[in-house]
Amino acid sequence: MKKVSPPGLEKQAIKAKARQGFFIGLPSIAYLLIFFIIPLGYVIAYSFATRSRSGRTELRDWNVDAYIRLGEDVVQAVAWRSLWIAVLTTVICLLLAYPLAFFISTRRPVIRNLLLVGIMIPFWSNFLIRTYAWRVLLSSDGLFTKVVEGLGLGDGRILFTRPAVILGLVYGYLPFMVLPLYASIDRINWSLVEGARDLYASGWKAFRRIVWPLSRPGVVAGSILVFVPSFGAYVTPAILGGNKESLMGSYIVDQFMDARNGPLGSSLSVLVLGVMLIGTMIYFRQGGRNL
Amino acid sequence: MKKWIALVALLGVFSIMTAACGSDDETSSFKQCEAGETDGDLAFYNWTEYMDPDLITAFQDEYGVTVTEDFYPSNEEMVAKVQVGNSGYDMVVPSDYMVSILIEEGLIQPVQDAAVPNKGNVDALFANPPYDPGAEYSAAYQWGTTGIGIDIGVTGADIPHTWGLLFDADLAEQYGLSGKISLLDDPRETMGAALKYLGYSLNSTSDDELAEAEAVIKDAVSRVAAFDSDQYSELVVSGETIVGHGYSGNFLWDFEEGESEYDYFVPEEGGTVWVDNMAVVSDAPHPCTAFAFMNFLLDAENGAQLTNFNWYASPNGAALPFIDQEVLDNPIIYPPDQSKLEYIADTGDFEINFTDALTRARS
Structure with missing residues (x-):
């Protein structure tokens, strides 16, 4: 005989479970509300507000001026430059990280864990300190400069140039590319590759048809994790680039700290959020579900 | 979709709440205190x-x-x-x-x-x-003042006291300053220095004068190593730059630690006090x-x-x-000629133009 619980009780059980889930989740819900939703609400409200003559953001006379200003040449130039640098950083990270992740996932477990720890060791010290360390390495008589010149690779003084910014960004965000790539490459069923080779697929073809598609969730996740922070990067362009090019991060800081223009600073932040949101949506569409 | 509507509504409620809190007027008189x-x-x-x-x-x-x-x-x-x-x-x-x-x-x-x-x-x-x-x-x-700190061990002590050391191509050529200059990352100070260089007030609210100053910075950017408001004096002392734009006291502190000979001055065109x-x-x-x-x-x-x-x-x-x-007796701390020094004044809405001008100039 099948045991059927009365519908009333079942309903109650489901309700109780939902309530339980709500209470368990309460701390995180409260956290998200206080530290994410409310501040985000501020940013959105500010972006429609008015700058007073003395630089206070006044929450009245709601208008879209700050969004109209996003179309100005000076803002567009900053946005496109940031976008370009973010794309370049992402591509370089991908080119470096893919072979590395492949290498790691094909090692013995002991070596593999050691290598993964190695990837994560930089996180043990502060990003700001590591960026300043690069400033020392890249300075005129720094180690990097000396080595490049010693190898006869030309002028190694790249501090305060765009290459230094890219170098700093790639250095900082490479682990964010390696780890998701490793996760998805490690999960590939290699018998599929064997099967392809048995069916006379060339090595390249097996990679293109089997390995690459299966590792794509990692590629997408890693690319977003690198692209998003590079787009709004602030510390690296300031310390290694000498702030010679205005990028999104520093431009937003300029609005709040120099022009005291809260509305424009906020609409720029909303723009950055929009770019990130698009990135995340691509991620979910492109197989984030498989990850 | 419903979730989104709820979220947006929530945001709206919070904006109104914060707006209401913000307009809370303070009318109470201040507590009176006695000496000591x-x-x-x-x-x-x-x-x-x-x-x-x-x-x-x-x-x-x-x-x-x-x-x-x-x-x-x-x-x-x-x-x-x-x-x-x-x-x-x-x-x-x-x-x-x-x-x-x-x-x-x-x-x-x-x-x-x-x-x-x-x-x-x-x-x-x-x-x-x-x-x-x-x-x-x-x-x-x-x-204090805002002016120029320079490594005279490199340039020699006999240098013209002008903002041109930061902005002028010929002077940069003459003293080998190209790529060895830092400017403050501060729209009012940096645009102000260029305005002073051109003989204008650093509180100018003329679009034309600001555009001229922007052109000066734009021309100088290729010779500037960095825009930096924190480390300008360390950069000079470490030899990464030769000349820097910055505040009097900070240069003095760091000059103590350097191995070369240094000087700080407010250019003859005048500067910020x-x-x-x-x-x-x-x-x-x-x-x-x-x-x-x-x-x-x-x-x-x-x-x-x-x-x-x-x-x-x-x-x-x-x-x-x-x-x-x-x-x-230190002319860096107590500059002998204070006649050409100017305060930075709040220019209200024109502050935005200063920030935009510097953003356009450096990129």
């Missing part, structure tokens, strides 16, 4: 490397209160905290133009002369500043202790000790006899 009266521990919000720790200890011992000092690197950061309200800070040290903004915003309270008898020690030059007529809301703390001021926050939890501390620092000997410590000039006239002679 304290009403609790002091929360002091000051610039970095600006206060002699011995003075804090002396104040604590004399009045039996504890002083907590927090630090900020820019006026704007300080205002951002105080503006929100209930910052917990009693005393802040805003620069000239920021004092007028704080007064306009009602964020600082009038100085109670009865509680600060030493206010009379402030030199006449600083007793009626343009940013706070009659010094009703503030008392001068220290003053700034005054930092003590002010008591409107919602200060312990205003009486704050006024007692203000009075303590305006004491002749304490004022002198502060200048002997941080190497910025003292606005305290009575302190002069107690300041070390080598400090008084």
Whole structure:
């Protein structure tokens, strides 16, 4: 005989479970509300507000001026430059990280864990300190400069140039590319590759048809994790680039700290959020579900 | 989709709530204090490397209160905290133009002369500043200039004292400065230096003059190593740059550590003079202790000790006899010709144009 619980009780059980889930989740819900939703609400409200003559953001006379200003040449130039640098950083990270992740996932477990720890060791010290360390390495008589010149690779003084910014960004965000790539490459069923080779697929073809598609969730996740922070990067362009090019991060800081223009600073932040949101949506569409 | 609607509605509710909180007018009168009266521990919000720790200890011992000092690197950061309200800070040290903004915003309270008898020690030059007529809301703390710090071990001591060292291609060629120049990452200071170089006021609100200044910076960018407001003096001392745009006292501090010969000057075209001021926050939890501390620092000997410590000039006239002679004789700390110095004034909506001009110029 099948045991059927009365519908009333079942309903109650489901309700109780939902309530339980709500209470368990309460701390995180409260956290998200206080530290994410409310501040985000501020940013959105500010972006429609008015700058007073003395630089206070006044929450009245709601208008879209700050969004109209996003179309100005000076803002567009900053946005496109940031976008370009973010794309370049992402591509370089991908080119470096893919072979590395492949290498790691094909090692013995002991070596593999050691290598993964190695990837994560930089996180043990502060990003700001590591960026300043690069400033020392890249300075005129720094180690990097000396080595490049010693190898006869030309002028190694790249501090305060765009290459230094890219170098700093790639250095900082490479682990964010390696780890998701490793996760998805490690999960590939290699018998599929064997099967392809048995069916006379060339090595390249097996990679293109089997390995690459299966590792794509990692590629997408890693690319977003690198692209998003590079787009709004602030510390690296300031310390290694000498702030010679205005990028999104520093431009937003300029609005709040120099022009005291809260509305424009906020609409720029909303723009950055929009770019990130698009990135995340691509991620979910492109197989984030498989990850 | 429903979730999104709920989220947007939620955001709307919060915006309205914050708007309602923000427009809460403060009409209560300020607590009155007597000379030497304290009403609790002091929360002091000051610039970095600006206060002699011995003075804090002396104040604590004399009045039996504890002083907590927090630090900020820019006026704007300080205002951002105080503006929100209930910052917990009693005393802040805003620069000239920021004092007028704080007064306009009602964020600082009038100085109670009865509680600060030493206010009379402030030199006449600083007793009626343009940013706070009659010094009703503030008392001068220290003053200094913005100018050029240079490694004369590289260039030789015989250099023209002009902003051209930062901006002019021929001078850069002559002294080998290309790629060895740093400018402040500060729209008002950097555009101001270019305006001064062109012979204009650094508070110009003329679009044409600002456009000319923008062209000057744009032309100079290829020779500039960095826009930096924190490390300009370290860059000169470490040899990464030869010439830097920055504040007098900071250069002096770092020149002590360098191995070369250095100089600092305000160019002949004129430059920025700034005054930092003590002010008591409107919602200060312990205003009486704050006024007692203000009075303590305006004491002749304490004022002198502060200048002997941080190497910025003292606005305290009575302190002069107690300041070390080598400090008084130092033309970097006390520039001999003060006629061409100008305060940065708040230009209201034109501030946006300064920021935009610098953004366009450097990219």
